[in-house]
Amino acid sequence: MAVQADLFASTKPSADWIAGVDEAGRGPLAGPVFAAAVILDPDRPIEGLDDSKKLSARRREALAVQIRERALAWAITQADVDTIDRLNILQATLLAMRQACDGLSRAPQLILVDGNRLPDGLPCPARAVIGGDALEPAISAASILAKTARDACCQDLHKQYPCYAFDQHKGYGTALHLARLLQHGPCPAHRRSFAPVRRLLQGVQE
Numbered sequence: 001m002a003v004q005a006d007l008f009a010s011t012k013p014s015a016d017w018i019a020g021v022d023e024a025g026r027g028p029l030a031g032p033v034f035a036a037a038v039i040l041d042p043d044r045p046i047e048g049l050d051d052s053k054k055l056s057a058r059r060r061e062a063l064a065v066q067i068r069e070r071a072l073a074w075a076i077t078q079a080d081v082d083t084i085d086r087l088n089i090l091q092a093t094l095l096a097m098r099q100a101c102d103g104l105s106r107a108p109q110l111i112l113v114d115g116n117r118l119p120d121g122l123p124c125p126a127r128a129v130i131g132g133d134a135l136e137p138a139i140s141a142a143s144i145l146a147k148t149a150r151d152a153c154c155q156d157l158h159k160q161y162p163c164y165a166f167d168q169h170k171g172y173g174t175a176l177h178l179a180r181l182l183q184h185g186p187c188p189a190h191r192r193s194f195a196p197v198r199r200l201l202q203g204v205q206e
Contacts, residue, residue, distance in 0.1 A: 020142045021100060021101060026093055027172060034078045034149045040072065049063065068145075094120070101122055
């Protein structure tokens with residue numbers, strides 16, 4: 001699982017070091033699931049942070065640049081398709097979240113995780129926040145980094161497997177994706193453990 005993280009984080013005291021954590025890509029039929037962890041700098045606020053799903057792609061990309069530039073620390077990780085099929089999507093997501101926290105260049109004092117589940121083995125006290133991507137700025141920032149990273153991955157998947165139109169549906173089980181999946185069969189990027197893909201592999205077509 002690759003870790004992408006900041007290289008030049010601030011060395012200011014850690015009294016306000018709260019990390020927000022979120023994921024992107026639990027539901028799709030293909031591609032990795034991504035997670036991000038972000039410690040925002042209260043002295044360098046970022047306007048417009050929100051749940052990444054509520055933002056346009058252009059706005060997400062612009063905010064992602066600001067987050068990387070202004071955050072005290074950030075990290076992005078992914079759990080690949082083999083890991084998802086081996087562990088299941090929930091456990092793969094929790095693993096990616098934990099690794100994102102471990103990848104931060106500065107240790108947080110508190111971790112806020114979007115949702116109702118916490119990964120095991122976190123490096124400090126943590127709290128699950130339902131709907132946190134719309135409530136906690138640090139989680140919103142993590143949501144944006146995870147989403148933009150996964151969208152970039154889907155663009156790469158489209159270049160590798162253009163017949164599936166990953167650039168349009170981002171791996172989700174849309175009518176277009178299901179039609180292409182039925183037409184071409186699964187590619188190496190598809191999650192074999194997910195029902196629509198598994199049924200095709202078993203020779204069962206709806």
